[in-house]
Amino acid sequence: AQSVTQLGSHVSVSEGALVLLRCNYSSSVPPYLFWYVQYPNQGLQLLLKYTSAATLVKGINGFEAEFKKSETSFHLTKPSAHMSDAAEYFCAVSDNGGSNYKLTFGKGTLLTVNP
């Protein structure tokens, strides 16, 4: 079974600083990888996804993530944090093979942005 580890349940950055949210997955075969964001009182929204087309994936709102097979990582970054980025972020990985519609999520990282 797949598993996802998000290092740091809470990350705090200053406005304008680099955002780095860490995600490691367990799989011998690179699956599909996702980052979702959940703003307060809203549903989850897809930020970006890796589907093997390119290792560096660009998403919405200036976020990007790099797939590193050797490190089994898919860390999320944004060069300059904005107050509106404050939210909870979830990394997810799909199963392999015929059940690849099934996503396994990490526990989430709450990002706070300080003025």
Next chain:
Amino acid sequence: GAGVSQSPSNKVTEKGKDVELRCDPISGHTALYWYRQRLGQGLEFLIYFQGNSAPDKSGLPSDRFSAERTGESVSTLTIQRTQQEDSAVYLCASSLAGQPSTDTQYFGPGTRLTVL
């Protein structure tokens, strides 16, 4: 256009009661998913519907949990004889089909279930 909607948004029930949660997917989406999010945890997959195929129920935690979907529309998740450990946010998602390479799962706002 309308997104995924869920009702009720909040449900408080007593232990041992049955509850029914509803999900209205995006029109035209053949795939529908239910997840559970316990406090401080990631989302857990519960069940997957794709068109008229037999659903993937592999994530249902016990036989107290069941779900139905009528065609490619509304789905209901039923929890019988609720227990306190069932307290969680139940999330529904839908996608055009069940292909993560091309599809996006769109999530509803969830139903927060509290079992007293």
